[in-house]
Amino acid sequence: MLVAFTVLAEAQRGGRGAPPAPPTARAAAPFDITGQWVSLITEDWRHRQFTPPKGDYASLPLSPAGRKIADSWDPARDEAAGEQCKAYGAAGLLRLPTRLRIAWQDDTTLKLETDAGTQTRTLYFGAPQGTGGDWQGLSIASWDYPRAAFAGRGGGSAPGGSLKVITTRMKPGYLRKNGVPYSADTVLTEYFDRFDVPGGDSLIVITSEVIDGEYLATPYWTSQQFKRESDTSRWNPAPCAAR
Amino acid sequence: MKNARGLVCAALVALGAPLLGQAPQIPPASAQTPAVDLSGYWSPALHEDLMERGAGSELADYGGFPLNEAGRLWALSYDPSRVTLRHHQCEAYLAPYQMRALGNFRIWEERDAHTQRLIAIHVWAQTTEGHRIIWMDGRPHPPAWAPHTFRGFSTGQFVGNALVVSTTHMKNGALRRGNGVPQSDQATLAEFFVRHGDHLTNVTVVTDPVFLSESIVRSNDYYRQPVDPGAWLYACDDGEQILDRPADAVPHYLFGQQPYVREFSTRYKLPLAASLLGGVTMYPELAARLRSTNDAEGNGLLAPARGRPSETSKAMDAEPRDGNVHVWPIRDNVYMLVGDGGNIVVQTGDQGAFVVDTGEGKLSEKVLAAIRTLSPNPIQFIANTSFRREHTGGNAALGSAGQDPSLPGSFFLVQAPRGVTGFFDDPLAHATMMAHANVQVRMQAAGAPAGAVPADTYLEDRRRKFHNGDAIELFYQPRAVTDGDSLVYFRRADVIVAGDIFSTTQYPVIDVKSGGSVQGEIKALNEILNRTVYRHQGEGGTYVVPGHGYLSDEHEVLEYRDMVVIVRDRVKAMIDAGATLQQVKAARVTADYDTQYGANMGPWTTEMFVEAVYSSLRVTAGAR
Numbered sequence: 001m002l003v004a005f006t007v008l009a010e011a012q013r014g015g016r017g018a019p020p021a022p023p024t025a026r027a028a029a030p031f032d033i034t035g036q037w038v039s040l041i042t043e044d045w046r047h048r049q050f051t052p053p054k055g056d057y058a059s060l061p062l063s064p065a066g067r068k069i070a071d072s073w074d075p076a077r078d079e080a081a082g083e084q085c086k087a088y089g090a091a092g093l094l095r096l097p098t099r100l101r102i103a104w105q106d107d108t109t110l111k112l113e114t115d116a117g118t119q120t121r122t123l124y125f126g127a128p129q130g131t132g133g134d135w136q137g138l139s140i141a142s143w144d145y146p147r148a149a150f151a152g153r154g155g156g157s158a159p160g161g162s163l164k165v166i167t168t169r170m171k172p173g174y175l176r177k178n179g180v181p182y183s184a185d186t187v188l189t190e191y192f193d194r195f196d197v198p199g200g201d202s203l204i205v206i207t208s209e210v211i212d213g214e215y216l217a218t219p220y221w222t223s224q225q226f227k228r229e230s231d232t233s234r235w236n237p238a239p240c241a242a243r
Numbered sequence: 244m245k246n247a248r249g250l251v252c253a254a255l256v257a258l259g260a261p262l263l264g265q266a267p268q269i270p271p272a273s274a275q276t277p278a279v280d281l282s283g284y285w286s287p288a289l290h291e292d293l294m295e296r297g298a299g300s301e302l303a304d305y306g307g308f309p310l311n312e313a314g315r316l317w318a319l320s321y322d323p324s325r326v327t328l329r330h331h332q333c334e335a336y337l338a339p340y341q342m343r344a345l346g347n348f349r350i351w352e353e354r355d356a357h358t359q360r361l362i363a364i365h366v367w368a369q370t371t372e373g374h375r376i377i378w379m380d381g382r383p384h385p386p387a388w389a390p391h392t393f394r395g396f397s398t399g400q401f402v403g404n405a406l407v408v409s410t411t412h413m414k415n416g417a418l419r420r421g422n423g424v425p426q427s428d429q430a431t432l433a434e435f436f437v438r439h440g441d442h443l444t445n446v447t448v449v450t451d452p453v454f455l456s457e458s459i460v461r462s463n464d465y466y467r468q469p470v471d472p473g474a475w476l477y478a479c480d481d482g483e484q485i486l487d488r489p490a491d492a493v494p495h496y497l498f499g500q501q502p503y504v505r506e507f508s509t510r511y512k513l514p515l516a517a518s519l520l521g522g523v524t525m526y527p528e529l530a531a532r533l534r535s536t537n538d539a540e541g542n543g544l545l546a547p548a549r550g551r552p553s554e555t556s557k558a559m560d561a562e563p564r565d566g567n568v569h570v571w572p573i574r575d576n577v578y579m580l581v582g583d584g585g586n587i588v589v590q591t592g593d594q595g596a597f598v599v600d601t602g603e604g605k606l607s608e609k610v611l612a613a614i615r616t617l618s619p620n621p622i623q624f625i626a627n628t629s630f631r632r633e634h635t636g637g638n639a640a641l642g643s644a645g646q647d648p649s650l651p652g653s654f655f656l657v658q659a660p661r662g663v664t665g666f667f668d669d670p671l672a673h674a675t676m677m678a679h680a681n682v683q684v685r686m687q688a689a690g691a692p693a694g695a696v697p698a699d700t701y702l703e704d705r706r707r708k709f710h711n712g713d714a715i716e717l718f719y720q721p722r723a724v725t726d727g728d729s730l731v732y733f734r735r736a737d738v739i740v741a742g743d744i745f746s747t748t749q750y751p752v753i754d755v756k757s758g759g760s761v762q763g764e765i766k767a768l769n770e771i772l773n774r775t776v777y778r779h780q781g782e783g784g785t786y787v788v789p790g791h792g793y794l795s796d797e798h799e800v801l802e803y804r805d806m807v808v809i810v811r812d813r814v815k816a817m818i819d820a821g822a823t824l825q826q827v828k829a830a831r832v833t834a835d836y837d838t839q840y841g842a843n844m845g846p847w848t849t850e851m852f853v854e855a856v857y858s859s860l861r862v863t864a865g866a867r
Contacts (some may be wrong), residue, residue, distance in 0.1 A: 030403065038503065040525050042461050043291040045245040045307035045510060045518075049529055053511070059293035082794070116527065146278050146404040160278060160403020186453035195405065195435040195447050197458070205435070205462050207444045223444050225461035234528070 018208055024107035025125035028143055030161035031194040033110070036235065037100040037204055037226035044222075047097055051075075051177040057197055060180055073179025075242040085240035088117035089135035089173030091182045091210050094190075094224050100204075110141060110163075117240040123165050131160030132169025138189070139167040144191065163192035175210065175220065177243075183214040202228040261432075266483050269360070270381040270400060278401040278440045281364060284789075285348040291464075296345055296842045299310055299421035302761060303504045306422050307459075309522035311406045312547065313554060314454030316835035319501050319545060320493035320809065323422025330801045332771055333479035335371040335393040335780035337416040337426055342418075342434075342440035342463050346370040364399060364406070371780050372477045377408050384411050385700035387561045388581045390781055390794045391428050400867065408434040414782065415802045418449065418459070427453035427839055428747070428799070429558050430633045441467035452557035453838045470747060488515050492767045492810040497816055498832075499546040509543075515541025545836035553849045554837040561748055561792045568609040570617065573786050573796060576711060577736040583610055585633030588740045590733060592711025595645075598625045599731045599740040600790075604636030611644050621647040624710060626717055627678040627697055628742025629686040629728050631752075634790065638676060638695040645674025675699050677706055679719050681727030685757065698792025720744060720767035724751055726758025726766060727767055739771055740788045745800055750833070750840045750852035751807060760859040768804035772797060806836050814856045824857050 041048050054073045057104040062070065078086055087096065094100075098116030105111040107127040113119070122129075123141040132138035144164040167188040175182050189209045196202050203225055209242065289296055305318055326332055336344055346369030353363040377399040384396055395413035399406050407660040410432035418426035430451035437444050443465040450458045496502070508515045518524065523532050554803040561581070563569055568582040580587040583602030587610060590597040602610055614622065622645040627635050650671050678697035686696045699706075706717040706729075714734040724743045731740040743752055744767045753759040770816045775785035775797035787795045813832040822830070833841065833849055841849040 017392070036448065038526060040460050041527075041529075042307040042459055046304070046513075046522070049306065049524070050511070050517075051514065059290050061290065097529065099527065160405065162404065162739075166753060191437075191439045191444075193405070193435075193437050193444070195407075197433050198407075198409070200433070200448065200450070200458060201460075203446065203448075203460060204580055205437075205444065205446050206435075207439060207462075207464065209442065220467070221290050221442065221464045223291075223446075223464050225446065225460045225462055228461070236527070 002203065010155060024155070024188045025141070025143065026107040028105050030143060030159075032196060033163060033192060033204065034102050034104065036229045036232045038229050039096070039098050039100075040225045040227055040233070041092070042225070044095075047176055048098055052093050054178055055232065056178060057176065059181050061216055061218040061220055063215055063217045066181055066212075066217075068177050069181040069215065074223075075179075078242045082243040085117055085119070085135050086172075086179075086242070087174040087177040088114075088119050088240050089170050089182075090121060090137050090139065090167045091170060091186055091208075092175045092177075093117070093121070094134075094206055094208070095121055095175070095222065096177075100226060101232075101235065107193050115235050115237045118237045121167075124161070133171060135171050135173060137167045137170030141165045149238065163190075164191045165192070181215045182210060182212045185214060186210060186212040204228075246276060247625055250380060262359045268381040268383070270379075276401065277361070277406075278404050279406055279434055279436065280358065281350045281438065281443065282352055283350060284470070284472055285350065285443055286472065287345065287348075288344075288464040288466055289345070292343070295421070296343055299505045300419050300420050300424070301510075303736040304422060304429070304507045304518050305419075305424055305499065305521075306524045308520035309455050309457045311425065311454060311456040311521060311527060311838070313835050313838040314425055315450075315519055315521065315544065316498065316547060317425045317454065318423035318730055319504065320495050320498065320835055321425075322496055323421060323423070324494040325805070327484040328801075329483070330479040330492065330777075331795060332417065332484070333777070333781045334798070335782065336368075336373060336412060336420070337413050337418070337430075338375060338394045338397070338410050339426065339432055339449050339461070340417060340420060341368050341371070341375070341394065342445050342447055344368060344370040344373070345460070346477075348470065349471075349475065350467065367475065369475055369476055371479075372475070375731035377406075384409075385572075386569065387559050388563070388569070388579070388586075388793045390786070390796065391799070393780070395432065395796075397432075404437055406434075408432075408436070410429060410434070412456060414798050416845055418454075419450075420440065425454050427433050427451050427558075429453045429839070431454075441619075443467070458738075459525075463598055468651060472592065490769045491762075491808055491811075493805045493812075495809050495812070497813055498830075498834075501545065504545060512807060514538075518543055519544040522635055549831075551831070552844055553833070555837050555841050555843050555849075556748065556749060557742070558840075559724065566606070568606055568613045569612050570695070573736070573738050573788070573794060575736045576713075577733055577738045579788055579794055580610060580613055581608055583637065585631070585698075585743075586740075586788050586792075587637075588731070588738070588788050589614050589617060589710055590736070591713070593620070594711050595620035595623035595647075597708075597710050597715060597865065598622055598641055599788075600628055600634040600742065601637030603633050604640060606611050607637040610637055614641075614644075616865035618785040621645050622674040624708065625674050625676045625697070626715075626729070626731050626732045626740075627676065627682050628740060628744075628790065629688075629725050630678070630757075631725070631743060633693075634742060635682075635686065635695065637694055638697075641864045642674045642676055643672075644693055646672050659781075677701075677708075677717060679717075679727040679729050681725070681758070682729075685725075718770065720763065720770060722758055722760040722763030723753075723756050723767035724759045724764060730774075731803035737776075737784065738788065739774060741771060741800070742770065742791060743790035745771065745789045745795070746840075747786060747789050747795060747803075748840070749791065750836075750849065751803075751843060753845045753852065753855035755855050755858045755862075759855070759863070761807065761856045765804065765807050765859040767809065768800060768807065771800050772804065775800070806840070810836070810853075811860070814853065815860050818857070818860055824854060827857055828853055 098114040101113040101201040109122040121136045123139045145161040191207045207223040349367040354534040363377045364377040375394045377397040391412045395410040399408040433448040435446040445463045491588040540799045570581045583606040676697035679701040680700040717729040720728040778784035
């Protein structure tokens with residue numbers, strides 16, 4: 001009996017006898033993520049549309065060490081050090097007011113550009129290239145499908161799915177423009193989901209979890225929403241700004 | 244299987260669906276099979292908007308909300324101490340805000356015991372005991388005349404890896420807590436629930452033609468709790484907060500006189516306009532937009548733009564206008580009939596129907612047919628809430644349907660026949676029609692046929708009748724929208740028929756020439772509120788049938804009362820400052836309500852309403 005169930009489950013997961021898996025990440029995409037998307041800053045508005053005052057870290061689960069760093073924020077020092085982009089690293093980038101352009105660089109690599117700070121994130125489904133250590137770190141992508149049922153109707157491949165991206169090896173940066181820090185050991189896990197509002201807009205919502213044992217007391221969970229733009233004329237690349 | 248279908252049908256009876264001909268469309272299993280299991284205990288991750296969701300929003304902080312002019316002005320007029328008013332104290336959260344509220348959530352499935360079809364997904368929110376039901380069984384949304392609730396009516400289906408929910412029929416309330424950002428009863432909500440491990444994300448998309456220039460998208464995050472966190476109750480009872488406050492006092496700020504409007508921008512060193520610009524505040528363009536703003540622009544946003552025509556109502560028409568009469572069960576043996584102009588109420592029972600108002604009379608045959616489906620006996624009584632044609636137009640036809648040859652006759656008819664006295668209707672030939680005496684006077688003056696004119700009238704106080712097991716009372720409301728308005732109260736069924744004193748679709752049609760006044764209208768609305776009792780968290784309980792619009796409870800009456808008081812106060816302030824009628828009209832004193840109630844053409848325009856308020860107050864001032 002147990003064997004029978006095991007075989008069934010294996011078949012459902014694409015084992016022997018199942019159709020071959022799609023050859024590339026691009027072909028396996030459960031939804032079209034490409035195109036231009038604009039952020040909708042409807043939450044934490046004052047903290048995201050403007051650079052908050054020093055020490056304003058409401059909502060953020062900072063550790064004592066994190067607060068100490070945030071309280072010593074000095075944008076002039078960042079500018080002098082050529083680090084205007086500390087708030088444009090992967091862990092903070094998509095909280096900023098920005099537009100995204102997402103495109104397949106090749107069949108296993110997504111390129112995500114922002115006009116805010118003129119940044120580029122590269123999301124690797126296959127073996128990553130490079131070693132990270134810059135603002136955007138090293139991002140490993142995968143399609144995250146809903147878990148299939150073990151048995152019964154609905155078993156087999158479940159519909160839909162998310163883009164899951166895990167980013168590590170980031171250069172230390174800011175979660176918020178006013179110097180709220182994250183460390184080099186930060187792990188950023190993101191889920192990109194596309195939702196089509198009936199009779200309305202297409203949205204991408206990015207649910208993110210930031211884990212930073214040094215500067216955060218607990219995981220930091222947020223979700224950012226973007227709306228698809230068919231008119232791409234508002235793409236407005238701008239350099240990083242520390243203030 | 245029979246049992247399963249019976250269960251679904253039982254639920255639909257509660258909604259009145261069989262009477263409306265709405266059949267359940269059981270969705271395919273693929274749309275019902277959960278692609279995501281939401282069941283369990285969930286706690287919100289408060290890493291976004293913590294201040295708003297905790298202590299509360301700052302006044303005049305409307306950034307990130309695509310408020311149109313009406314929405315912005317509504318928020319600026321809002322005084323948070325309005326919640327000290329008894330009827331506002333226990334209001335629940337609207338569905339979109341409920342999902343952002345503090346406190347834990349519990350989600351569970353409801354399945355049919357025999358087929359295991361998914362009937363509904365229930366969401367219980369700790370704060371305000373917010374119980375949402377997301378119907379998964381394919382039932383349709385109710386019609387436009389159905390009641391609204393704070394959580395609205397939700398249906399769902401699984402699409403891809405998400406639960407997609409559509410919600411309609413929400414009440415007026417707060418899109419943001421504490422600083423007046425409004426959401427109207429015309430708003431709709433699209434939602435997406437998606438789960439990643441023990442992390443749940445809920446995306447809300449609110450579309451509100453009344454207060455928003457475009458949809459607002461927000462997302463809420465929750466983490467799974469392994470065990471029941473408990474503390475699911477959130478009791479609330481209202482009480483007196485401020486003694487000796489006049490019944491017609493509603494805390495609000497006159498346009499341009501919100502005293503705290505600059506606190507937010509000053510505290511955070513932002514231009515005054517930054518949080519007042521509506522839709523652009525959501526986008527990256529805001530920074531560039533603010534480079535061209537100045538104090539004058541900010542100040543200009545604090546009051547209605549001058550020289551602009553009034554907006555008109557964006558509300559859905561609650562009249563079906565399909566040539567049919569539709570029946571909506573209210574409670575027990577009381578029903579609302581819509582389709583023939585004004586709303587009609589029918590109480591049924593062994594003693595024959597008691598009808599309140601008779602519509603315009605264009606569809607009287609269909610009205611009668613609908614009543615016969617509810618009660619085969621002759622109509623016994625008709626009560627009119629006013630003399631207006633939308634409420635008396637069917638009097639003659641429905642009155643004749645009271646013919647009952649089986650009756651043995653009446654002593655009074657023999658002693659004092661109507662032909663002589665003009666008073667008593669023949670119960671063998673006609674239903675008895677009741678109304679305030681001024682209804683009779685005005686209808687006779689207008690040349691209405693005798694068979695259409697109420698003969699059983701009263702002058703003061705109330706008229707009462709025990710019929711079909713219920714105590715029915717007519718309460719005179721002097722100088723409300725006319726000089727002959729009555730509220731009709733079914734005590735056991737707990738239903739108040741308000742006539743034109745209350746509407747969900749337009750400003751009150753205060754006919755000053757026929758004895759109406761804004762002061763009397765406010766008093767009449769307060770009379771309704773003095774008799775209502777909500778069932779839970781400010782909704783349900785006593786039903787109130789408007790003269791026009793959807794079946795309501797005290798919350799809709801409350802919002803309407805607040806509106807009339809606020810407009811009255813604005814007009815009075817201008818009169819006190821010496822303003823002429825033209826100046827009052829030019830000031831657009833109803834600008835925050837026009838997208839809900841306004842009209843620039845037709846029998847009752849915004850200008851006519853403002854003029855009626857102005858005239859009422861001028862008459863009062865002149866009388867002093």
